[in-house]
Amino acid sequence: MKRYIITLEQSERSLLREITRKGSHASQKIINALILLNCDEGDFNPRQSTGETICGVLQISPRKVDRVKRRFVEEGLEIALGGRQGRREHYEVKADGEFEARLVALSCSQPPEGYSQWSLRLLAERAVELEYIDSVSHETVRRVLKKTKSNPGDASNG
Numbered sequence: 001m002k003r004y005i006i007t008l009e010q011s012e013r014s015l016l017r018e019i020t021r022k023g024s025h026a027s028q029k030i031i032n033a034l035i036l037l038n039c040d041e042g043d044f045n046p047r048q049s050t051g052e053t054i055c056g057v058l059q060i061s062p063r064k065v066d067r068v069k070r071r072f073v074e075e076g077l078e079i080a081l082g083g084r085q086g087r088r089e090h091y092e093v094k095a096d097g098e099f100e101a102r103l104v105a106l107s108c109s110q111p112p113e114g115y116s117q118w119s120l121r122l123l124a125e126r127a128v129e130l131e132y133i134d135s136v137s138h139e140t141v142r143r144v145l146k147k148t149k150s151n152p153g154d155a156s157n158g
Contacts, residue, residue, distance in 0.1 A: 004069040007042040012077060019081070031058055032081050035068045094133060100144050102132045107145060120145075 008016070016033040019025055035058070038049040049057075051065045072080035095103075106126060111118045120138035123145075127136055 004066070004073045005041055006036060006039040006069055006072060008036065008040045009042070013037065013040065013042075015077075026082075029081050031060065031064075032068050034058060035060075035065055036072060036077075036080060039065070039069055094136065095140055095144050099127075099133050100148060102130075103127055103141060103144055104148050106130075106132075 016037050019033040020030055020037070035054060038054050039051070041048055051062055054060075054065055055062050068080055103123065107118050107123055112122070112126070115122065120141045124136050124138045124141045127133055127141070
């Protein structure tokens with residue numbers, strides 16, 4: 001395993017001490033700050049602890065110590081303290097109010113010939129056929145109908 005060496009500047013040490021001593025912070029942020037303070041091999045640290053000592057005192061795994069040290073070296077102090085933000089792409093919402101209204105109206109109508117009731121997939125296909133939307137999954141149809149409390153199989157809906 002690669003060994004990461006933590007060297008904190010005086011300003012970083014004072015910031016980490018503040019986080020561990022005052023204010024209200026997330027517990028993981030405090031633990032990460034304590035890990036960085038104790039792993040510091042710089043000139044401003046009067047005593048350096050080993051990874052095993054830190055794990056014993058904080059009751060965490062050695063992998064946690066390694067992950068925090070790696071994040072600090074590779075990505076910086078803020079990421080090491082707070083972790084990564086989600087990397088998920090931002091998706092554009094397809095189902096707007098007009099589409100939802102049309103879908104609910106469609107689900108309340110008579111099902112097509114040969115079917116006793118609407119299925120989610122059938123509703124999705126019909127919504128695309130009627131050009132209410134370019135494309136839609138049955139799961140999106142389910143969410144819309146659940147949100148509007150419409151159930152295509154429920155006899156009380158129509």
